[in-house]
């Protein structure tokens with residue numbers, strides 16, 4: 001097969017074929033065992049189709065460009081918000097869609113087939129809106145949520161600090177009470193959307209050491225004393241900026257505190273339970289797209305006088321990839337259901353799902369790249385972007401080592 005035909009030929013054709021197949025899922029598209037609509041209600045299949053269509057028409061054609069030029073696609077996300085994807089599991093009275101955690105997972109899986117990085121940012125935004133909706137009082141809910149659900153405004157989640165990553169409860173950013181306001185000092189590291197977003201949900205210390213001394217404040221862009229670090233250069237997730245968020249005598253009204261003093265760490269962790277399902281769902285979408293890209297490549301590419309698809313070793317690997325994808329999807333949907341039902345083990349199931357799905361889906365995407373041979377290493381081919389974009393899902397929203405700690409603790413204490 002001549003290398004010369006890769007540009008605008010195999011690349012775009014196989015990728016377009018894969019995504020156009022997905023865009024019509026489930027009715028006319030994927031009929032194989034990896035069909036993500038298996039077991040879903042008619043209503044779920046409907047909004048899944050809407051999300052696949054949006055991914056294939058509005059996101060997939062731009063995914064490489066957004067990555068290369070590091071474009072934060074604000075207008076595309078606003079269009080997604082018109083479909084209800086800005087506050088998917090936020091309550092309708094403040095502009096949310098009021099859908100379940102499982103519904104949310106289905107939507108993020110579908111959207112991320114079009115661009116993992118953009119969908120992953122949207123998942124963080126959705127998590128922040130849910131936190132304000134759930135832990136804010138009525139005045140706060142109505143003040144912040146409507147413009148976030150419509151994505152006129154964008155949100156960031158601020159927990160990690162330069163000296164506090166996996167040990168999040170050791171955070172040092174301080175918020176000293178001064179009458180009806182707090183004075184914030186400190187800095188947050190690796191904040192997704194940082195600098196380009198409008199609303200910062202900040203975990204900070206109002207009391208003594210440990211998790212009980214942490215509170216949650218909403219800080220708005222433009223507040224004096226709030227500034228940002230340089231835009232980080234990253235391996236993937238390039239369609240969203242990542243910056244440090246810095247507080248220097250930053251004055252925030254007490255009326256911006258979510259919940260009571262000392263409840264911040266619990267609020268942060270509850271946000272992350274859903275966040276972990278959402279990030280795992282973004283990995284599912286990448287793995288899904290990568291299996292389809294591999295299928296198309298194996299059928300088209302000939303070596304040793306026949307299509308690679310005739311090779312039994314590669315067939316077996318394809319079967320394993322499909323099995324990894326489907327099993328990962330099952331555990332993610334199981335955890336989403338448990339979280340929806342407020343099951344006592346829900347937080348651990350979310351950690352388990354995040355660990356399993358992000359690890360297995362990374363293996364699937366990496367194997368897909370391998371199946372593409374040298375072409376898989378070229379940026380003309382979408383598969384490398386899926387690999388780069390989902391690598392970080394094993395690191396953030398709690399590393400997969402921290403997920404193992406959570407699961408082991410649950411079993412040992414149970």
Ligand SMILES: Cc1cc2nc3c(=O)[nH]c(=O)nc-3n(C[C@H](O)[C@H](O)[C@H](O)COP(=O)(O)OP(=O)(O)OC[C@H]3O[C@@H](n4cnc5c(N)ncnc54)[C@H](O)[C@@H]3O)c2cc1C
Nearest residue numbers: 157158159160165166190191192395396397398399401402
């Ligand atoms: C692109 C990107 C976007 C991000 N977005 C956000 C965001 O929007 N908001 C936010 O708050 N944070 C964000 N983060 C931060 C992310 O959540 C942290 O990077 C992550 O929690 C790990 O913290 P750390 O980087 O400090 O690593 P460390 O905690 O220093 O860990 C280093 C390594 O040691 C391991 N380790 C640590 N302790 C243990 C232990 N006890 N047992 C076994 N292994 C251990 C870790 O698993 C990891 O492999 C983002 C990070 C990245 C890269």
